[in-house]
Amino acid sequence: MSAKKVFQEAPEEYVLPGNSACQGCGSTLALRWVLKALGKKTVIVNPASCGCVYVGLYPRTAISVPYIQVAFAAGPAAASGIVGGLEARGEKDVTVICWAGDGGTADIGVSSLSGSAERNTNYIYFCYDNEAYMNTGTQRSGSTPAGAWTTTTPMGKKEGKKDMALIMAAHRIPYVATSCSSYPLDLYDKTKKAKIIKGTRYIHILTPCPPGWRFDTELTVKIGRLAVQSGMWLLYEIENGVFHLSAPSRKILENPEKRVSVRDYIKAQGRFRVVREDEIKRLQETIDEKLEKVAELDGKPLFF
Amino acid sequence: METLILTGNHAVAYAVKMARVQFISCYPITPQTGIVEKLSDFILNGELEAVFVPVESEHSAMAACIGASLTGVRTFTATCSHGLAYMHEMVHWASATRLPIIMAVVNRTIGPPWNIWAEHGDSISQRDTGWIQLYTSNHQEAFDTVLQAYKVAEDPDVLLPVMVCLEGFVLSHTVQPVVIPNQEDVDAFIPHEPWKHIIIDVDNPITHGNLQMPEDWFYEFRFLMHRAMEAAKEKIVRCSKDFEKTFGRNHGHLVEEYKCDGADVILLSMGSLADQAKVAVDVLRDEGYKAGALKLRAFRPFPEEELRRVAKKTKCILVIDRNLSPGKGGAVASELKAALYGFKGMPMVLECVAGLGGRDVTLEEEVNLMKQAFKVVEEGGEPSGIIWLGLK
Amino acid sequence: MNGIFEVRWHGRGGQGIVTASKILAIAAFNEGFVGVQSIPWIGAERRGAQIEAYNRISYAPILLHSQVYAPNAVIVVDQSILSENSSTTIRGLKKNGFLVLNAAHSNVLSSLRVPEGCSVYVVDATSICLELGLQVAGLEILAIPMLGAFAKATDLVSIKSLENAIKSFFEADSVKKNVDAILKAYWSTRKVHLKPEQYLSPIPPSKPVRIPEIHHWTDLPPVPTSTPSKGSIGKTGDWRTHKPVVDREKCSKCLFCWMYCPEAAINVDSDGFPEIDYDYCKGCGVCFNECPREAISMLVDEK
Numbered sequence: 001m002s003a004k005k006v007f008q009e010a011p012e013e014y015v016l017p018g019n020s021a022c023q024g025c026g027s028t029l030a031l032r033w034v035l036k037a038l039g040k041k042t043v044i045v046n047p048a049s050c051g052c053v054y055v056g057l058y059p060r061t062a063i064s065v066p067y068i069q070v071a072f073a074a075g076p077a078a079a080s081g082i083v084g085g086l087e088a089r090g091e092k093d094v095t096v097i098c099w100a101g102d103g104g105t106a107d108i109g110v111s112s113l114s115g116s117a118e119r120n121t122n123y124i125y126f127c128y129d130n131e132a133y134m135n136t137g138t139q140r141s142g143s144t145p146a147g148a149w150t151t152t153t154p155m156g157k158k159e160g161k162k163d164m165a166l167i168m169a170a171h172r173i174p175y176v177a178t179s180c181s182s183y184p185l186d187l188y189d190k191t192k193k194a195k196i197i198k199g200t201r202y203i204h205i206l207t208p209c210p211p212g213w214r215f216d217t218e219l220t221v222k223i224g225r226l227a228v229q230s231g232m233w234l235l236y237e238i239e240n241g242v243f244h245l246s247a248p249s250r251k252i253l254e255n256p257e258k259r260v261s262v263r264d265y266i267k268a269q270g271r272f273r274v275v276r277e278d279e280i281k282r283l284q285e286t287i288d289e290k291l292e293k294v295a296e297l298d299g300k301p302l303f304f
Numbered sequence: 305m306e307t308l309i310l311t312g313n314h315a316v317a318y319a320v321k322m323a324r325v326q327f328i329s330c331y332p333i334t335p336q337t338g339i340v341e342k343l344s345d346f347i348l349n350g351e352l353e354a355v356f357v358p359v360e361s362e363h364s365a366m367a368a369c370i371g372a373s374l375t376g377v378r379t380f381t382a383t384c385s386h387g388l389a390y391m392h393e394m395v396h397w398a399s400a401t402r403l404p405i406i407m408a409v410v411n412r413t414i415g416p417p418w419n420i421w422a423e424h425g426d427s428i429s430q431r432d433t434g435w436i437q438l439y440t441s442n443h444q445e446a447f448d449t450v451l452q453a454y455k456v457a458e459d460p461d462v463l464l465p466v467m468v469c470l471e472g473f474v475l476s477h478t479v480q481p482v483v484i485p486n487q488e489d490v491d492a493f494i495p496h497e498p499w500k501h502i503i504i505d506v507d508n509p510i511t512h513g514n515l516q517m518p519e520d521w522f523y524e525f526r527f528l529m530h531r532a533m534e535a536a537k538e539k540i541v542r543c544s545k546d547f548e549k550t551f552g553r554n555h556g557h558l559v560e561e562y563k564c565d566g567a568d569v570i571l572l573s574m575g576s577l578a579d580q581a582k583v584a585v586d587v588l589r590d591e592g593y594k595a596g597a598l599k600l601r602a603f604r605p606f607p608e609e610e611l612r613r614v615a616k617k618t619k620c621i622l623v624i625d626r627n628l629s630p631g632k633g634g635a636v637a638s639e640l641k642a643a644l645y646g647f648k649g650m651p652m653v654l655e656c657v658a659g660l661g662g663r664d665v666t667l668e669e670e671v672n673l674m675k676q677a678f679k680v681v682e683e684g685g686e687p688s689g690i691i692w693l694g695l696k
Numbered sequence: 697m698n699g700i701f702e703v704r705w706h707g708r709g710g711q712g713i714v715t716a717s718k719i720l721a722i723a724a725f726n727e728g729f730v731g732v733q734s735i736p737w738i739g740a741e742r743r744g745a746q747i748e749a750y751n752r753i754s755y756a757p758i759l760l761h762s763q764v765y766a767p768n769a770v771i772v773v774d775q776s777i778l779s780e781n782s783s784t785t786i787r788g789l790k791k792n793g794f795l796v797l798n799a800a801h802s803n804v805l806s807s808l809r810v811p812e813g814c815s816v817y818v819v820d821a822t823s824i825c826l827e828l829g830l831q832v833a834g835l836e837i838l839a840i841p842m843l844g845a846f847a848k849a850t851d852l853v854s855i856k857s858l859e860n861a862i863k864s865f866f867e868a869d870s871v872k873k874n875v876d877a878i879l880k881a882y883w884s885t886r887k888v889h890l891k892p893e894q895y896l897s898p899i900p901p902s903k904p905v906r907i908p909e910i911h912h913w914t915d916l917p918p919v920p921t922s923t924p925s926k927g928s929i930g931k932t933g934d935w936r937t938h939k940p941v942v943d944r945e946k947c948s949k950c951l952f953c954w955m956y957c958p959e960a961a962i963n964v965d966s967d968g969f970p971e972i973d974y975d976y977c978k979g980c981g982v983c984f985n986e987c988p989r990e991a992i993s994m995l996v997d998e999k
Binding site: 056074080084087 | 358359360363373376393503504510520
């Protein structure tokens with residue numbers, strides 16, 4: 001689908017301009033497209049994150065569907081309550097989603113998220129992943145990748161990134177997908193697909209963050225594209241346990257010449273300034289190996 | 305109308321069923337578990353039509369109740385002790401969102417060491433969260449108070465959540481007769497006008513929780529919560545009177561007096577000890593002591609005016625607290641003294657901390673304790689610190 | 697100097713005014729002032745939005761902890777702020793105070809109004825940052841050279857004290873750049889004389905009123921809820937330093953710019969061309985970077 005076609009299909013904006021997101025925010029771009037796919041009958045639960053701030057100040061909001069802010073660890077449980085309340089009210093055509101950051105997902109909220117998935121709560125959980133606690137000024141999270149500078153990892157994070165999408169897939173929920181704010185149409189399609197599935201659905205979106213990742217605001221979309229084109233971030237779906245690579249990631253597997261080096265991705269961002277050349281080389285090898293394995297997995301069930 | 309012999313936990317569960325609660329979310333913890341187990345049975349056998357969400361923590365239980373209550377449905381949870389402490393953040397969230405959630409707190413100690421028995425410290429430590437707290441003395445009162453709690457919480461002038469507190473094991477696991485009213489009478493008393501307090505409505509989208517700057521209205525919203533608490537005082541009294549009209553039972557309104565007129569010493573306490581205090585007063589009256597008992601039903605809102613009214617009648621109020629703030633003492637004594645201070649004709653206040661960790665408090669101990677107070681009064685003495693009942 | 701000297705900084709998120717106000721506090725302490733304070737203004741606004749920071753400087757320990765309302769000096773590090781809201785910028789500025797500006801254009805200076813007796817100083821901080829490469833994540837750290845301009849204007853802190861403060865604040869490899877910026881600014885700061893009619897009575901200090909439609913607590917519902925509207929934080933077009941301009945000759949109406957706009961500030965007109973909503977466009981430049989036809993250019997936003 002082209003941008004033009006989607007404009008005809010979903011011209012309505014549910015994220016209104018004049019909000020308090022940073023210039024070039026990847027998260028608001030992603031939320032724009034999620035809401036275009038879901039439409040008016042959507043309820044959002046937003047645990048503590050940038051999302052609590054960028055909607056604007058009382059008594060105005062940038063989001064034109066119900067948007068309920070809750071405490072950090074409470075997102076999925078509050079969503080469970082809303083799903084239950086709507087069920088008790090007999091409202092059947094409302095989509096409940098949780099819109100949480102990576103800290104709220106991978107760290108403080110993981111227990112609540114896991115509980116909701118184990119109960120197969122009928123909602124869609126979106127993690128917008130800017131790979132650190134950006135709302136509090138860039139501290140490391142479980143989702144911060146190795147090598148990244150944050151204010152609490154001044155020499156770069158030693159440990160790797162927690163793989164939330166696979167953790168969620170291990171809950172055997174009906175739909176898990178990854179996406180990136182630089183691929184709005186991919187995100188739009190996946191969200192539309194998720195909307196009609198029942199049970200817990202999980203979509204993990206990489207959303208580049210100019211102040212936290214240290215790059216110029218105009219590069220938000222480009223940096224996310226480099227993440228995917230280098231294989232640092234994979235776009236895929238796990239539908240009823242079967243793994244499918246999405247087109248942008250399949251493209252770099254099928255056409256190695258379309259791949260960009262990990263180095264290009266790393267060097268485009270100030271947060272990786274402490275990463276040494278030998279570390280980049282090792283990272284490149286890891287990614288190469290990962291892509292080989294992923295190519296074998298494509299189209300196959302992920303779990304026994 | 306029928307009379308059943310029920311545990312305190314089951315009395316609460318029956319009240320929740322009769323209140324036609326539509327959403328329940330709970331996490332197991334001793335000694336509360338009996339409430340949710342009974343509610344699960346009610347749902348299974350079709351006696352209660354409610355969505356039941358068995359969550360993975362108390363924090364999530366309250367979060368789920370908040371979510372459900374935002375859609376306008378009648379909501380219930382129960383917890384105690386560590387569960388309540390773990391829930392604490394969301395306890396604040398519920399009241400500041402002005403949601404009429406009802407929570408039974410089956411009062412239990414907080415460890416370590418592990419101890420599952422009765423103490424009021426768990427709910428007392430939630431004092432500043434903006435929840436109404438009603439303490440009950442027996443099974444019937446626990447049942448009746450749950451029904452009253454919905455009426456008060458859902459009042460448009462109140463819109464605050466309510467904790468209905470009953471002591472673990474002492475009330476939760478013992479059995480006593482409980483009069484179960486007719487469903488029509490309950491429906492008339494707390495009619496469920498569906499979805500009056502809706503915040504989530506896709507046709508009228510709002511955002512809840514938006515940041516407010518220091519110069520905005522945060523301070524005023526907290527002031528409104530305080531006003532709602534003040535309004536709740538009158539609503540609790542009115543609700544209690546209405547309840548008596550319909551069901552013929554009265555457990556006191558904010559406070560319950562027992563032979564306070566002409567009493568030289570009044571024993572003030574909450575929960576099961578307040579029931580027992582009436583017996584102690586009878587024993588003492590038989591022996592010629594001018595004794596009275598006062599039950600504190602509402603700890604929040606704190607009924608300062610009522611307490612002063614009763615205090616004027618006596619020479620001494622002896623407070624038994626089943627809770628302890630190390631470095632200060634019992635909460636009821638502290639708050640009572642603050643309420644009396646600076647007003648004319650106020651009596652001496654003696655404070656006693658008793659029954660921590662579920663340590664049993666006997667009738668004899670209560671009687672002797674009051675005799676101690678009479679001695680201080682007769683000798684014209686002054687308070688001399690906390691009386692530690694039965695300290696070994 | 698008697699009493700407390702108060703300073704208010706005006707800038708945009710990312711231009712370093714909070715850092716600079718801390719450095720000024722350290723420098724003033726080095727200079728012998730026993731009482732120094734740096735106060736960041738904590739708001740919801742993000743990178744690009746207008747923010748403020750404050751200083752207090754005194755020979756005696758400072759016991760005040762409230763905000764600064766009537767400053768002796770106002771430092772404006774981003775000239776577009778002054779041209780947008782000069783009355784906000786100089787609000788509360790005392791008589792005989794100091795106004796220290798970054799590279800104000802002559803047309804800004806000619807329309808400037810200041811309290812009587814005020815001294816106005818100007819420096820080209822933007823050029824200094826560009827020349828020295830004093831930038832972080834694409835934004836010039838304009839507040840650093842403004843420290844030099846402040847020193848020149850007020851004579852409260854010496855270059856030496858500022859230099860020592862910089863050394864204690866930054867890692868060794870970035871000290872030189874910052875010190876050079878201060879030095880360059882110090883030597884190029886000049887005093888500007890305004891026309892007599894540009895001096896007025898001071899604008900009284902005021903607490904900001906952000907929500908004019910609510911006057912009293914009786915106007916409030918029990919539960920604070922917010923209603924959707926454009927500009928939930930205001931007209932964010934004023935965050936912009938550069939504006940995207942669409943060349944319709946080159947535009948193929950592919951709508952990539954519309955698709956990728958994080959702000960939803962690009963509409964589509966009846967002919968299918970993208971139309972930028974300058975009231976709200978924050979000027980991030982994503983559309984400029986993503987346009988496959990290079991039909992969008994980023995021009996300095998004169999406003």
